[in-house]
Amino acid sequence: MTDLAPPAPGMLEDLRRRFFASPLQALVSLLSLGLIALVGWKLLNWALLSAVFDPSQGAEACHRAAGACWSVIAARWRIILFGLYPYEEQWRSALACVAVVAMTVLSCIPAFWTGRRIAAIWLAGTTVFYVLMKGGVLGLSYVGEESWGGLALTLFIFVATCLIGFPLSIVLALLRRSELPWISRTTGLIIDAVRSLPLISILFTFAIVLPFALPHWLQGDKLYRVIVGSALFFAAYQAEIVRGGMQGVAHGQGEAAMALGLSYWQRVSRILLPQAMRNALPATINQFVISFKETSLVVIVGFFEIIASGNAAYGTGEWRFAYAEVYTFIAFIYFVFVFSLSRYGAFLERRMSVGER
Amino acid sequence: MATLAQSPNPDIALRIEGMNKYFGNFHALRNIDLTVTRGEKIVVCGPSGSGKSTMIRCINRLEEHNSGRIVVLGTELNDDVGNIDEIRREVGMVFQHFNLFPHMSVLENCVLAPMLVRKLPRQQAEEMALRFLEKVRIPEQASKYPGQLSGGQQQRVAIARALCMQPQIMLFDEPTSALDPEMISEVLDVMVTLAADGMTMICVTHEMGFARRVADRVIFMDRGEIIEEAPPETFFTASRNERTRQFLSQILNH
Numbered sequence: 001m002t003d004l005a006p007p008a009p010g011m012l013e014d015l016r017r018r019f020f021a022s023p024l025q026a027l028v029s030l031l032s033l034g035l036i037a038l039v040g041w042k043l044l045n046w047a048l049l050s051a052v053f054d055p056s057q058g059a060e061a062c063h064r065a066a067g068a069c070w071s072v073i074a075a076r077w078r079i080i081l082f083g084l085y086p087y088e089e090q091w092r093s094a095l096a097c098v099a100v101v102a103m104t105v106l107s108c109i110p111a112f113w114t115g116r117r118i119a120a121i122w123l124a125g126t127t128v129f130y131v132l133m134k135g136g137v138l139g140l141s142y143v144g145e146e147s148w149g150g151l152a153l154t155l156f157i158f159v160a161t162c163l164i165g166f167p168l169s170i171v172l173a174l175l176r177r178s179e180l181p182w183i184s185r186t187t188g189l190i191i192d193a194v195r196s197l198p199l200i201s202i203l204f205t206f207a208i209v210l211p212f213a214l215p216h217w218l219q220g221d222k223l224y225r226v227i228v229g230s231a232l233f234f235a236a237y238q239a240e241i242v243r244g245g246m247q248g249v250a251h252g253q254g255e256a257a258m259a260l261g262l263s264y265w266q267r268v269s270r271i272l273l274p275q276a277m278r279n280a281l282p283a284t285i286n287q288f289v290i291s292f293k294e295t296s297l298v299v300i301v302g303f304f305e306i307i308a309s310g311n312a313a314y315g316t317g318e319w320r321f322a323y324a325e326v327y328t329f330i331a332f333i334y335f336v337f338v339f340s341l342s343r344y345g346a347f348l349e350r351r352m353s354v355g356e357r
Numbered sequence: 358m359a360t361l362a363q364s365p366n367p368d369i370a371l372r373i374e375g376m377n378k379y380f381g382n383f384h385a386l387r388n389i390d391l392t393v394t395r396g397e398k399i400v401v402c403g404p405s406g407s408g409k410s411t412m413i414r415c416i417n418r419l420e421e422h423n424s425g426r427i428v429v430l431g432t433e434l435n436d437d438v439g440n441i442d443e444i445r446r447e448v449g450m451v452f453q454h455f456n457l458f459p460h461m462s463v464l465e466n467c468v469l470a471p472m473l474v475r476k477l478p479r480q481q482a483e484e485m486a487l488r489f490l491e492k493v494r495i496p497e498q499a500s501k502y503p504g505q506l507s508g509g510q511q512q513r514v515a516i517a518r519a520l521c522m523q524p525q526i527m528l529f530d531e532p533t534s535a536l537d538p539e540m541i542s543e544v545l546d547v548m549v550t551l552a553a554d555g556m557t558m559i560c561v562t563h564e565m566g567f568a569r570r571v572a573d574r575v576i577f578m579d580r581g582e583i584i585e586e587a588p589p590e591t592f593f594t595a596s597r598n599e600r601t602r603q604f605l606s607q608i609l610n611h
Contacts, residue, residue, distance in 0.1 A: 260474065
């Protein structure tokens with residue numbers, strides 16, 4: 001019987017040992033508990049118990065109430081989500097959001113990870129988004145990029161940044177590992193240069209300065225220049241993450257693949273990248289999350305993404321006091337997207353760790 | 358030299374002539390001459406740093422030789438990428454640290470190159486893979502990942518993976534050096550079977566028992582040079598070379 005582990009303490013006993021072992025510890029525990037309860041109660045009271053939900057009573061009801069004024073969301077949600085997009089056409093913007101989300105979700109499912117399927121999903125997704133947002137065909141009225149806004153714009157900038165930036169980051173990482181010094185050094189220089197500039201200055205340069213330097217036919221709309229700038233920024237950071245992942249792949253892997261007669265691209269696509277991306281996954285998800293949140297910086301060059309639309313939503317006289325509610329609502333939207341992204345990252349890590357010792 | 362290019366002897370698997378190799382200023386291989394006929398089994402031994410591994414790694418261009426000639430199965434190994442590809446298709450290699458692809462199952466490891474390089478359809482590649490996995494006595498592990506296998510099992514999979522390309526020459530670079538002692542014999546047994554099937558083999562190894570059993574010739578290298586070349590019996594019992602005798606006494610007398 002001597003080799004049996006001592007019996008595990010019950011839950012109450014465990015709590016006592018951890019939090020109430022000495023009088024001082026008990027005091028600290030009780031005080032903390034009290035603080036948590038107080039803050040929790042205040043929050044609950046503000047957010048739910050004393051809050052106003054009914055938009056028909058208008059802003060007046062909120063002034064009388066002690067809690068949150070959710071009626072501002074009910075009254076102004078369309079501005080938050082769709083920005084300056086023409087009111088009657090906002091269903092198009094909503095459907096476009098659905099299309100982008102559906103495209104992203106589908107391309108996250110392993111069953112669709114073949115070149116042809118991914119290409120089909122992205123082509124369909126972007127076409128649907130484009131036709132809906134811009135119109136001018138199929139009897140839809142034309143809406144220029146300058147009127148796009150809110151969630152649809154945020155999602156579009158994010159997804160486009162990733163679609164361009166991610167492949168670019170892999171190319172940059174491979175070039176930086178090139179055996180030819182002038183290629184690896186030049187690539188390193190580009191990456192380091194982009195990384196040492198603030199994103200705001202890059203966006204500003206691409207949006208405002210570039211038109212003076214580029215011939216007219218190469219300029220494109222400001223929106224696309226901004227996307228290219230933000231994709232470049234994303235790629236510079238992601239390239240270093242990918243390169244770090246590649247360094248973690250044992251040297252013998254490439255040699256074994258060479259000895260089997262695999263070509264350079266076969267070695268990169270079948271042996272190097274799958275293992276490098278597995279190593280780089282946590283940092284990659286991090287980079288995606290950061291990029292999603294950084295889309296809000298496009299305000300600086302005059303785009304009306306979701307935070308700017310939020311500012312407009314409470315900016316009229318009637319709702320001027322209700323900024324906390326609007327920001328809470330926007331934070332909630334961010335949370336839904338970013339948290340899903342993180343959970344997806346965790347799923348991928350589990351999936352990719354198959355076969356690890 | 359001229360005769361070599363003009364009339365390739367079909368019985369010759371490999372010919373190395375006057376090969377030199379430098380790492381920076383370090384002269385790693387000095388004037389290596391070696392001819393291996395088809396079906397021959399060569400064991401290469403020597404102290405560490407003597408250039409054994411570098412020499413066999415030059416045969417499939419994992420290292421580039423700086424001068425001299427290497428002709429593998431009638432194809433000259435030079436900067437021509439087509440030639441390099443052709444030689445790699447016909448020369449299999451087994452590494453000290455196995456180098457299995459950890460993100461693929463054993464079966465995927467085995468079918469990858471036949472499908473990508475030899476363009477075999479999957480079904481045919483899998484049938485062949487299972488045949489070779491049976492040959493190395495490990496067919497029941499086909500769906501596992503390398504990380505779930507013991508060192509000896511991994512090395513046997515690595516041998517099967519190389520065989521799936523149906524190579525005409527097999528290179529072994531210290532295949533048992535990274536193994537726990539109790540796993541060495543299972544790998545050597547597979548290599549003995551392979552030798553009995555008539556495979557052309559060049560093995561860098563310190564397993565002298567294996568050398569006695571299997572080798573047609575033992576090559577002793579030191580400081581980048583081939584010092585001695587002899588049939589195993591002569592090599593182990595009647596070597597007249599001082600350095601060989603010293604090396605043998607170091608690895609045998611304890």
